[in-house]
Amino acid sequence: MTFYILQRLLLGLLTILLIVSFAFVLLRVAPGDPASVWLGPLATPETLRALHHAMGLDQPIWVQYGLFIRQLLSGDLGISLNARRPVLGIILDQYPFTLQLTVGSLVAAIVLGLPLGALAAWYRNSWIDLSAGLAVLGWLALPSFWLGMILLLVFAVNLSWFPLLGAGDRGNVGSIILHLVLPSIALGARQAAVIARMTRSSVLEVLNEDYIRTARAKGAGERRVLTRHVLRNALGPVINVSALDTISLLGGAVVTEAVFSRPGIGSLLAQSVSQRDYTMVQGCLLFFAASVVVISLAADLIQGGLDPRVRNARRGVVQ
Amino acid sequence: MRRLVIALLALVAVACGGAAQTAQSPSATSKVTMATDTDLTNVMIGQERFVIDHDIAQNVYSGLVRLRPGSNKVSPDLATSWTVSGDGLKYTFKLRKNVKFSGGFGPFTAADVVASFDYERDPKSATAYNAQFSLVKSVTAADPYTVVIELNQPYSSFLSGVLAWQSGLITSAKAIREKGADYLATHPVGTGPYHLSSYEKGQQITLTASKEYYAGEPAIKQVVYRYIPEAATAVLALQKGEVDVEQIQQAAAYRTVKALPSDKVKLYEGPGWRNYYAWLQCGNGRVTNDPRVRQALERAVDLKQVAQGPGAGMITVNHSYFNPTVLGWTNDLPTYGHDPAKAKSLLAEAGYKDPGQLHIKLIYYKSSLYEPLALAVTDAWRSIGITVDVTQIDQAAFGDEMAKGDWDAAIWGHAVGDPDLYAYNDTHSSGIGTTNYSRWNNSQADTLIEKGRTEQDTTARIATYKKLQALVAKDVPTIVLGNAKSIIAARPGIKGLYAPGYFGLIEWQYVKG
Numbered sequence: 028m029t030f031y032i033l034q035r036l037l038l039g040l041l042t043i044l045l046i047v048s049f050a051f052v053l054l055r056v057a058p059g060d061p062a063s064v065w066l067g068p069l070a071t072p073e074t075l076r077a078l079h080h081a082m083g084l085d086q087p088i089w090v091q092y093g094l095f096i097r098q099l100l101s102g103d104l105g106i107s108l109n110a111r112r113p114v115l116g117i118i119l120d121q122y123p124f125t126l127q128l129t130v131g132s133l134v135a136a137i138v139l140g141l142p143l144g145a146l147a148a149w150y151r152n153s154w155i156d157l158s159a160g161l162a163v164l165g166w167l168a169l170p171s172f173w174l175g176m177i178l179l180l181v182f183a184v185n186l187s188w189f190p191l192l193g194a195g196d197r198g199n200v201g202s203i204i205l206h207l208v209l210p211s212i213a214l215g216a217r218q219a220a221v222i223a224r225m226t227r228s229s230v231l232e233v234l235n236e237d238y239i240r241t242a243r244a245k246g247a248g249e250r251r252v253l254t255r256h257v258l259r260n261a262l263g264p265v266i267n268v269s270a271l272d273t274i275s276l277l278g279g280a281v282v283t284e285a286v287f288s289r290p291g292i293g294s295l296l297a298q299s300v301s302q303r304d305y306t307m308v309q310g311c312l313l314f315f316a317a318s319v320v321v322i323s324l325a326a327d328l329i330q331g332g333l334d335p336r337v338r339n340a341r342r343g344v345v346q
Numbered sequence: 347m348r349r350l351v352i353a354l355l356a357l358v359a360v361a362c363g364g365a366a367q368t369a370q371s372p373s374a375t376s377k378v379t380m381a382t383d384t385d386l387t388n389v390m391i392g393q394e395r396f397v398i399d400h401d402i403a404q405n406v407y408s409g410l411v412r413l414r415p416g417s418n419k420v421s422p423d424l425a426t427s428w429t430v431s432g433d434g435l436k437y438t439f440k441l442r443k444n445v446k447f448s449g450g451f452g453p454f455t456a457a458d459v460v461a462s463f464d465y466e467r468d469p470k471s472a473t474a475y476n477a478q479f480s481l482v483k484s485v486t487a488a489d490p491y492t493v494v495i496e497l498n499q500p501y502s503s504f505l506s507g508v509l510a511w512q513s514g515l516i517t518s519a520k521a522i523r524e525k526g527a528d529y530l531a532t533h534p535v536g537t538g539p540y541h542l543s544s545y546e547k548g549q550q551i552t553l554t555a556s557k558e559y560y561a562g563e564p565a566i567k568q569v570v571y572r573y574i575p576e577a578a579t580a581v582l583a584l585q586k587g588e589v590d591v592e593q594i595q596q597a598a599a600y601r602t603v604k605a606l607p608s609d610k611v612k613l614y615e616g617p618g619w620r621n622y623y624a625w626l627q628c629g630n631g632r633v634t635n636d637p638r639v640r641q642a643l644e645r646a647v648d649l650k651q652v653a654q655g656p657g658a659g660m661i662t663v664n665h666s667y668f669n670p671t672v673l674g675w676t677n678d679l680p681t682y683g684h685d686p687a688k689a690k691s692l693l694a695e696a697g698y699k700d701p702g703q704l705h706i707k708l709i710y711y712k713s714s715l716y717e718p719l720a721l722a723v724t725d726a727w728r729s730i731g732i733t734v735d736v737t738q739i740d741q742a743a744f745g746d747e748m749a750k751g752d753w754d755a756a757i758w759g760h761a762v763g764d765p766d767l768y769a770y771n772d773t774h775s776s777g778i779g780t781t782n783y784s785r786w787n788n789s790q791a792d793t794l795i796e797k798g799r800t801e802q803d804t805t806a807r808i809a810t811y812k813k814l815q816a817l818v819a820k821d822v823p824t825i826v827l828g829n830a831k832s833i834i835a836a837r838p839g840i841k842g843l844y845a846p847g848y849f850g851l852i853e854w855q856y857v858k859g
Contacts, residue, residue, distance in 0.1 A: 059740065065395060074477070121547060179579065180582065187586075192574060192583060286576055
């Protein structure tokens with residue numbers, strides 16, 4: 028088991044390295060030099076040279092890359108070209124907000140999607156199933172930006188039930204949660220739809236299995252059948268898909284953080300791309316890549332936890 | 347089920363409690379919250395990156411001299427008096443005594459002026475104002491309260507264009523020595539009316555009034571800049587009372603705040619520093635090299651309609667390439683008014699009997715009103731039959747594209763506070779290849795520009811600049827699409843609030859509260 032985790036982590040590190048290297052090259056190849064963007068057209072050649080040097084951009088690209096890798100291996104993500112502060116420090120300061128948003132959205136997606144999908148399957152072809160289907164279609168179609176603005180307008184401005192801006196007071200759990208409700212719904216709605224549909228089809232499949240008939244024949248109540256037998260087996264594929272879809276939540280964080288004026292890595296990435304803050308962009312992408320690796324590993328482990336067949340396959344045990 | 351209901355009620359209760367806490371006090375203002383769409387990045391002198399950095403720098407630092415809001419006459423700041431030698435090369439400043447730096451960095455003396463300007467002049471510092479200091483020969487402290495600055499050549503805009511603006515801000519020599527520019531980027535040390543007391547990245551920046559400010563502690567004790575990247579959210583925040591003041595830059599936001607009742611929102615409007623232009627390429631062998639083509643392009647556009655329509659009422663018609671706040675600006679200029687028929691006949695004269703034979707390449711980037719203006723201008727030209735090829739370019743790459751000059755028309759703005767910064771950068775032949783994007787080469791203009799930047803007498807300067815503006819209006823290296831209004835929306839009751847020339851840069855010491 029440990030070997031399996033180590034293997035996955037190693038593969039993950041390689042993935043991260045590839046992604047960040049790709050970003051490294053792409054940034055330096057794209058038009059727009061951070062020094063001249065910052066200094067403007069009045070810059071004397073001397074000043075430009077000095078700034079290129081301060082930004083580490085006056086070396087040939089392979090030398091820059093070598094330095095970048097060396098720094099990376101020692102845990103140094105470089106200095107933000109604009110803010111002149113270590114990138115790692117800024118990211119560590121900001122990532123908790125994105126983490127909150129991602130977890131919040133996942134929770135919202137599960138709370139909204141799972142029961143809806145299960146009910147739709149349980150009461151298949153009834154009006155419940157039909158309305159669930161419509162809701163799902165709606166959630167898939169609504170752009171999160173628009174949904175976010177509507178939620179703000181209705182619940183934060185007109186009804187004043189929720190705050191309009193920011194992530195809440197640090198350390199104040201109540202405030203943090205209050206500030207997470209609307210953005211989590213806005214960001215999680217699309218994933219809720221995915222979870223609902225996945226749950227529905229997975230539950231339907233499981234309902235047809237022999238062991239369900241057996242459980243009923245043994246005299247198990249409907250509630251027990253649903254929770255102990257149906258859901259437990261149906262959740263596997265749902266988790267698999269949700270885990271991979273959680274990765275898209277990270278991308279959605281960029282827009283959601285802007286709409287809700289929340290700090291975070293998404294917001295950081297958006298700002299630094301437009302200003303060609305190379306080191307900051309690299310740092311943010313590294314964070315995203317690392318998050319993807321962690322999330323897919325976690326998803327795999329959870330699935331293993333739920334399904335002994337997967338667990339044993341990993342252990343190399345023959346059934 | 348019961349547990350769920352209780353949880354929901356608890357949530358509502360907390361929400362209500364939270365809502366009550368954000369209610370604003372209606373009496374005399376001592377705290378103001380302003381929305382900003384950029385986040386603090388670097389407030390070291392000369393290193394300001396974004397608008398908010400400039401806004402904060404102007405409130406935490408002082409310079410030798412300053413321009414008070416609404417005036418283009420230089421007034422004393424850290425210098426109480428000054429003399430300029432007859433040849434315009436030597437400036438002697440007498441400094442204010444008993445001024446203290448924030449953060450315990452001690453009293454302000456001439457050494458701090460020398461250190462700050464040396465920092466700006468050193469190419470290794472890579473500051474944005476390095477080029478402006480290139481005409482400074484030396485900066486010396488004659489005694490602890492006297493600074494002598496010698497120039498390489500006389501420059502009449504030295505006080506108003508270099509020292510009175512952000513290029514002239516002063517920080518502590520000790521701070522530069524002991525802390526370094528990177529630290530000072532987020533921990534500025536200044537003598538201004540405010541201190542940067544806290545900075546929460548991605549959320550808000552707090553300025554606190556300085557009790558030691560030489561002109562007295564300001565009335566507004568605390569200014570919070572709330573980072574709100576989305577303009578739509580910022581307007582909602584104003585409506586909800588979560589921010590008190592914000593700058594209006596987008597048409598949709600302007601429409602919304604104009605429709606709000608006057609007991610909710612007060613609008614402050616005035617001329618801004620930014621003019622919108624359609625620069626026309628006068629070099630590089632482009633079709634717009636022909637002045638008749640340029641005149642035709644101007645005649646095809648109805649500037650009044652542009653200001654109201656695509657400009658959404660946020661633009662004022664301005665015929666001068668200077669902005670209305672600078673010394674010497676005039677609107678009394680010859681112009682080529684809207685006349686599509688005359689435009690077509692000019693094109694025929696220039697060899698384009700069929701306007702469709704004229705191919706115009708227009709570039710712009712998406713920011714503020716550039717896109718609606720680009721589209722409006724394109725429509726106007728197409729309506730008389732000209733073939734227009736419009737290309738949107740990424741903001742970060744735009745500067746390079748402008749400099750290359752492989753275009754016929756380019757939509758861009760320019761926001762500066764001094765006439766020479768328009769004259770010399772935009773229209774002097776020495777700027778061809780760098781800041782003179784249209785590559786306009788006019789020896790008459792060059793003479794006027796050089797005269798304007800060396801003449802000491804203000805009346806003479808104004809007359810020179812009037813002639814220059816008329817020349818530019820006549821030869822059309824640029825079509826001035828208008829002046830961007832400075833628009834501030836605020837809750838009523840903040841006395842002394844105003845619409846500043848530079849984007850949202852309110853100097854809170856002048857706001858009474």
